[in-house]
Amino acid sequence: MKNFMKVSPLRLLDMSAEKELGHGNLGVLISRAGVGKTACLVHIAFDRIFSGEALVHVSVEETPDKVASYYNVIFFDLIKALELDREDELRLMIERNRMILSYMKGSFSVDRLRQSLVNLKQNLSFVPQTLIIDGLDFEGAPRQLFEQLKELSAEFGTETWLSALSHRHKTEVNDRGIPYPCHQIDDLFDVIVHLAPSTDGIYLRLLKDRDHPISAGAQVRLDPNTFLVMAE
Numbered sequence: 001m002k003n004f005m006k007v008s009p010l011r012l013l014d015m016s017a018e019k020e021l022g023h024g025n026l027g028v029l030i031s032r033a034g035v036g037k038t039a040c041l042v043h044i045a046f047d048r049i050f051s052g053e054a055l056v057h058v059s060v061e062e063t064p065d066k067v068a069s070y071y072n073v074i075f076f077d078l079i080k081a082l083e084l085d086r087e088d089e090l091r092l093m094i095e096r097n098r099m100i101l102s103y104m105k106g107s108f109s110v111d112r113l114r115q116s117l118v119n120l121k122q123n124l125s126f127v128p129q130t131l132i133i134d135g136l137d138f139e140g141a142p143r144q145l146f147e148q149l150k151e152l153s154a155e156f157g158t159e160t161w162l163s164a165l166s167h168r169h170k171t172e173v174n175d176r177g178i179p180y181p182c183h184q185i186d187d188l189f190d191v192i193v194h195l196a197p198s199t200d201g202i203y204l205r206l207l208k209d210r211d212h213p214i215s216a217g218a219q220v221r222l223d224p225n226t227f228l229v230m231a232e
Contacts, residue, residue, distance in 0.1 A: 003082045007228040008047040009040050012204050012220045017212040021191050024154045030164045031195035037163045038134055039227045040195055042074045044161055045132050049097045053129040056099045060108040061135035064100040081226045110148035117156055131160040138164045138181035146188045178207055
């Protein structure tokens with residue numbers, strides 16, 4: 001999977017001080033609706049899975065079948081775009097190293113997620129190194145929820161990526177350059193990235209790298225069809 005690793009969206013973190021989010025830490029991907037937030041998260045998941053890590057994908061708005069279909073479609077596009085062989089082997093790796101948890105109709109809570117992770121460990125001997133949490137309502141969620149997620153990540157030693165939905169008409173940005181809806185809770189995240197369209201593609205930009213300064217060129221351009229890093 002060297003070909004994929006070279007063009008994975010997580011290559012953005014090669015521009016960070018520590019080159020990774022790291023286990024026990026929280027990262028967030030900010031994007032408007034329809035830009036490709038879920039596709040980018042799935043590529044992050046593939047990056048971790050193909051690196052040999054176990055992963056749990058948590059959805060708070062889609063059924064497990066719907067999430068699995070996202071993976072299948074994006075995986076097919078990945079195989080086609082990179083002309084990868086070993087398709088069956090890679091599919092097996094995904095099936096073995098990924099679990100999908102779904103919390104519909106407002107049923108998500110950190111306590112429920114903690115119990116699910118305990119059950120996976122006790123009943124299936126499945127211990128994730130990475131969590132993907134997609135669809136959480138940042139606008140309506142209290143700060144305490146994110147504090148609990150940070151504690152959960154430290155407790156289980158997981159690298160945890162969340163998605164945050166921004167809006168064109170909400171332009172608040174704090175004095176550290178972090179936009180809505182993370183502008184008031186950015187201290188809880190170790191890494192913050194922003195996905196935004198441009199005339200020549202889609203850019204994934206690094207907005208926060210712990211307490212390290214961010215260089216002006218800390219961004220990668222993604223193909224709008226595959227969400228893989230494009231050559232400059």
